[in-house]
Amino acid sequence: MPFNKIHVPATVPATLCRAINHELHESLVETCGVNPHDNFCLISRYAPDDMMFHPDFLGPRDPAGTIVIEIALLSGRSDEQKEALYKDIRRRLRGIGFEPNNSIIFLIENRPIDWSFSEAGSVKSVLGL
């Protein structure tokens, strides 16, 4: 139950967005034990004026080329898993030619009762969590 929202400049091609989510998902699987099928993402696009990012708070970035990776995440991942996720996502971003420092990542957590993917009910009841 990660649900990925990736906020990008409107000019980022769909193919790159898809590649970014692919790497993000692979990284979640590898570092956080996410089910390989648990892959859900929305891409939100913004005009240049609608993204306002400080250029060097907690790391240098190009504000005009920065993406924001926001993950609604089922709680339970350890601090070590989250650190590994941040490191691995950025390694993968570099691997597809995207400057890793032009990415801001944040997580918002909830619980199994807070998710429902079908008429079968909540993730808590479906998976017995």
Place this chain on the structure above:
Amino acid sequence: MPFNKIHVPATVPATLCRAINHELHESLVETCGVNPHDNFCLISRYAPDDMMFHPDFLGPRDPAGTIVIEIALLSGRSDEQKEALYKDIRRRLRGIGFEPNNSIIFLIENRPIDWSFSEAGSVKSVLGL
């Protein structure tokens, strides 16, 4: 204090979005004791390439026709209320001709101090919660 965000394919007509939120709101009132006036919603629209949903993780869905219902919710609802909400929303979606399995629902909770609707201050102070 639910605040509804409904993420939809850009082609979903405004009338259907309005109907979906109407049913969602009625369901929140009925299953979670939400005040009938506490009705707030944003509809976010996406191009096909910008929605990426697995076709059958935790239930079958048509990725091209799936909506995401994200609710920022004042904490305090029981697991039973949440299960009732998921069931009731989907029954209502079917009632307006929308395939219920083409909906993903998730909740993000906060507290009375985390909401403010007017110059009177937070919901905590206004409602004495």
Place this chain on the structure above:
Amino acid sequence: MPFNKIHVPATVPATLCRAINHELHESLVETCGVNPHDNFCLISRYAPDDMMFHPDFLGPRDPAGTIVIEIALLSGRSDEQKEALYKDIRRRLRGIGFEPNNSIIFLIENRPIDWSFSEAGSVKSVLGL
């Protein structure tokens, strides 16, 4: 680590959006001890049909002219700080000619391990929080 999302009618000019975020950021610095460089914001724009707000629940508002200020916030601010934030933001909105009651504010909290701004890792590890 506030991350500001401001949801606005599509017709709100970019200059006003920028002014609103400027005031919001100044208010966060003043009332919540936010670092003056910790300034990050996304503006999301909506067609009239895609914003549905009750006209007078917990305060009067013009639904067609209402904005929503959603802040992902590092936890740890006191209730008093949050009340001061709500009051100060609205005072500032009035100061730039924006009707303060046409604003809904809500906060979603997380922890230092839930943020990462660069290859250096999480805010927890970078700032030793």
